[in-house]
Amino acid sequence: MDQFKAKFREEAGDLLAALEKALLKLEQDFSDTKVIEEVFRVMHTLKGNSAMFELHFTENLTHHLETIFDNIREGKQQLSPEILDISLASIDHLRYLLDDETLEAPKGRAKHEELLTRVVALSLDSSAPVSANDAAVDQRGGLAKTFFITFKPKPDLLKNGSNPLYIIEDLHALGQCKAIPYAKNIPGLPAIDPAVCYISWGILLSTVSGVSEIHDVFLFVEDDAIIEIDLLGEGDFFAKSAFDVAVEKMKAAAEPLGLKQVKQLFEVQQKKEEKENAKAKEQQISSIRVSSDKLDKLMNLVSEMVTTQARLSLFVDQNHNAELLSISEEVENITRRLRDNTFSICLIPIEHLFVRFERLVRDLSRELKKDIQFVMEGGETELDKSIIESLTDPILHILRNCIDHGIEPEAKRIATDKPAKGKILLSAYYTGAYVNIKIEDDGAGIDPEKIKAKAIAKRLIPEDAALGKAEIFDLLFVPGFSTASKVTEISGRGVGMDVVKRKIAELRGDIFVDSEIGKGTAMTIQLPLTLSVIDGFLVKVANTHYVIPIGVIDRCYEIKRSELENSLHETVTLDGQRIPFIDLKNRLGHAETPGDAGNKALEYEHVITVYYNDKKIGLVVDTIIGEYQAVLKPLGKMYKDQDTMSGATILGDGTIALVMDTAKTANKFLSENNLKTV
Amino acid sequence: MENSTISTSSYLTFKLDQESFALHVSKVLEILEVTQITKVPQSPDYMRGVVNLRGNVLPVIDTRAKFGLSSAEFTVDTCIVVLDITSNEGAVTLGALVDSVQEVAEISNDQVQPPPKIGNKYNAEFINGMVKREEGFTMLLDIDKVFTTDEITFLRESGETLPTD
Numbered sequence: 118m119d120q121f122k123a124k125f126r127e128e129a130g131d132l133l134a135a136l137e138k139a140l141l142k143l144e145q146d147f148s149d150t151k152v153i154e155e156v157f158r159v160m161h162t163l164k165g166n167s168a169m170f171e172l173h174f175t176e177n178l179t180h181h182l183e184t185i186f187d188n189i190r191e192g193k194q195q196l197s198p199e200i201l202d203i204s205l206a207s208i209d210h211l212r213y214l215l216d217d218e219t220l221e222a223p224k225g226r227a228k229h230e231e232l233l234t235r236v237v238a239l240s241l242d243s244s245a246p247v248s249a250n251d252a253a254v255d256q257r258g259g260l261a262k263t264f265f266i267t268f269k270p271k272p273d274l275l276k277n278g279s280n281p282l283y284i285i286e287d288l289h290a291l292g293q294c295k296a297i298p299y300a301k302n303i304p305g306l307p308a309i310d311p312a313v314c315y316i317s318w319g320i321l322l323s324t325v326s327g328v329s330e331i332h333d334v335f336l337f338v339e340d341d342a343i344i345e346i347d348l349l350g351e352g353d354f355f356a357k358s359a360f361d362v363a364v365e366k367m368k369a370a371a372e373p374l375g376l377k378q379v380k381q382l383f384e385v386q387q388k389k390e391e392k393e394n395a396k397a398k399e400q401q402i403s404s405i406r407v408s409s410d411k412l413d414k415l416m417n418l419v420s421e422m423v424t425t426q427a428r429l430s431l432f433v434d435q436n437h438n439a440e441l442l443s444i445s446e447e448v449e450n451i452t453r454r455l456r457d458n459t460f461s462i463c464l465i466p467i468e469h470l471f472v473r474f475e476r477l478v479r480d481l482s483r484e485l486k487k488d489i490q491f492v493m494e495g496g497e498t499e500l501d502k503s504i505i506e507s508l509t510d511p512i513l514h515i516l517r518n519c520i521d522h523g524i525e526p527e528a529k530r531i532a533t534d535k536p537a538k539g540k541i542l543l544s545a546y547y548t549g550a551y552v553n554i555k556i557e558d559d560g561a562g563i564d565p566e567k568i569k570a571k572a573i574a575k576r577l578i579p580e581d582a583a584l585g586k587a588e589i590f591d592l593l594f595v596p597g598f599s600t601a602s603k604v605t606e607i608s609g610r611g612v613g614m615d616v617v618k619r620k621i622a623e624l625r626g627d628i629f630v631d632s633e634i635g636k637g638t639a640m641t642i643q644l645p646l647t648l649s650v651i652d653g654f655l656v657k658v659a660n661t662h663y664v665i666p667i668g669v670i671d672r673c674y675e676i677k678r679s680e681l682e683n684s685l686h687e688t689v690t691l692d693g694q695r696i697p698f699i700d701l702k703n704r705l706g707h708a709e710t711p712g713d714a715g716n717k718a719l720e721y722e723h724v725i726t727v728y729y730n731d732k733k734i735g736l737v738v739d740t741i742i743g744e745y746q747a748v749l750k751p752l753g754k755m756y757k758d759q760d761t762m763s764g765a766t767i768l769g770d771g772t773i774a775l776v777m778d779t780a781k782t783a784n785k786f787l788s789e790n791n792l793k794t795v
Numbered sequence: 796m797e798n799s800t801i802s803t804s805s806y807l808t809f810k811l812d813q814e815s816f817a818l819h820v821s822k823v824l825e826i827l828e829v830t831q832i833t834k835v836p837q838s839p840d841y842m843r844g845v846v847n848l849r850g851n852v853l854p855v856i857d858t859r860a861k862f863g864l865s866s867a868e869f870t871v872d873t874c875i876v877v878l879d880i881t882s883n884e885g886a887v888t889l890g891a892l893v894d895s896v897q898e899v900a901e902i903s904n905d906q907v908q909p910p911p912k913i914g915n916k917y918n919a920e921f922i923n924g925m926v927k928r929e930e931g932f933t934m935l936l937d938i939d940k941v942f943t944t945d946e947i948t949f950l951r952e953s954g955e956t957l958p959t960d
Contacts, residue, residue, distance in 0.1 A: 421850065424850060661833055661834065662833075704836075705836035705837075706834070706836055750851060750852040751852070752835060752845065752852060752854065753852065753854055753887065753888075753889075754882070754884055754885075754887050755842065755854040755856070755887060755889055756835055756838055756842070756845075756854060758837075758838070759835060759836070759837040759838050760837075761836055761837050762835055762836065762837075764852075765833070765835075765845055765852045767847050767850060767852075771830075771847050772830075772831050772833065772847065773833040773845050773846065773847050773852060774833070775833065775835060775836075785837070
């Protein structure tokens, strides 16, 4: 039973997340019936599941919430901000209930009672049905038919004392009705005769009544108008999601549409709909839940496989045997595919992370009384699940800063000609071998001078320090630095940005700040795509092997040693471009390695050009060995102070190669001089 | 060693230069032959590099350099002692390069003398005590402390000149 219960908890967590997302969506658009349906469905599932496990508190609360949404769904109750608030609060409480299902803590019990009373009050508050007829139609929904009526009054209809609007009103009494007026025939103002009816209507009517009852409505105008009543189809077309689109299309048409055209509109829309539904169903079946432990194990096994395969390749290289070679190549191929597949299993869309923030921004902005529009882009961007888990706190912190310090109070925003509503944009996108997560606000921005002054006051930098903008912004990440002059509850305790930076560095990522006073701030977190296995290029410098991630490599060149030695500012001309280079042998301290004397005589050197920010730089290496799949192993705490190498990998012969972080290597070794020449 | 009752513990003794040192066997995981060590750039001199320990990366510390002694060529006796170190940041596994490993010795706590305050060229902070044995004094190392400080101040400042990091 316990294992089922654990499963229930896991599932309930997912359901609550889905619910939260749906509710937030609903907040944007109260009339979205699809979402209301979804909310109801999720509530219903939750109720059912918790009843099965005899979790009465959960069952009770969800039951009443379900009732509310059932009423809304059926149009018996209006959705209100209050309902949304209480629903969101209930979600929080339900999460709590998952841990403390018997409500042993008195605090939880009190909260439960309070929420329950409020929910029950709301569910009873189902004010009189919005429309008696609607309810009637719904109740007998199975019998409803949808008609399409063309109503073209003759010009002298009005003269006979009939009012077409009354007729349309009568039609509304029969059931759900939508009348689309066509006003194309109205002449210019001078020619208009107020006693002439120029307008015609296309009417959609869903009703349980028959054709004769509809005809009765038109009884008195039969002779003064062209009336066509046609059956569009069985069932209530108003409930179909295709309805809105079809109505829009009908509105857009200049002329009243014929029955055939209207039918077509619905059919086309219907088919699209069905296709999508079918797709959604397929997706449901084609995905399974796997515990992340199992995935981790799988990933480890694949890593070992890759390492072992490297040994096999090496062995084959040394022992020439054609048959063995072909087997080894096949194994290599399969290993690579296995690795890619396993890796992609461990990737999850960043959306999962984003949804959590949506709620946070909503709550915080209310608390601080700041109206904020929160936009998320690139939720489909995929990232290793272990990275995503470690990202929550840093992004949370940055978002808090944005809301608390970044976005100004409304009065101030209006005074500075900004829209009263603040905006925070959270976006994710790929660049090369990296995933970027950008958090932008259109708030006050960060004043570099203020940071500098504060850093000097705090003795973090000398008074005469000459710093560029980027360097100043980097001060934000220095431990003990906090710009908020007033410490608030939400942010500004002075322990923050340095922790953010450290956490991201642990993921082999980096964070950049850009800000303009009065315009806003953008923080970009750059992360490697994966933490475990990377495709790289194996090279040799002196007697050490290095792996350069293939994602950053542009191309390889062979040039004369003399060309490097005679270069100006350590730049070299490749394909007509001047490119700064880093002589790895000198820079990485291999120059004086014993037994290396022979290498000096090399006439030719290899230069690998790699992307660095939006530029290219060259890395000078002794030998290029070839492509290599590297299983990344951390260098460990003993090497925490060095950052040019992101890890190590074990080669086929058991020796170790170092995996280079080219961006950080470039940061370290490119001098001001040769950067200027780029 | 603070205990007043007599108890015996096993210590691994090893040599650096001419001196004999000992560390508690509970800290020792295994002893490896020296293989090819890959030097990691941008690291202190005493960080000799990394080696492959059955598929994992093991950082290797040049104990001579760490203790401020002059470096020596590898001999057949040179080996890597794999240690489990407890630091503030949790457990770390590392390898310590030593000139030669001697033996596992049983040392009872009544044999242990406090390190002399004067005339000792080693920093008492890293030494739990000294034991007189046939071939001279052996120093019992507080190995957690030795390998978790970044400095090379094992030798006393007053004793000999030493390079500071």
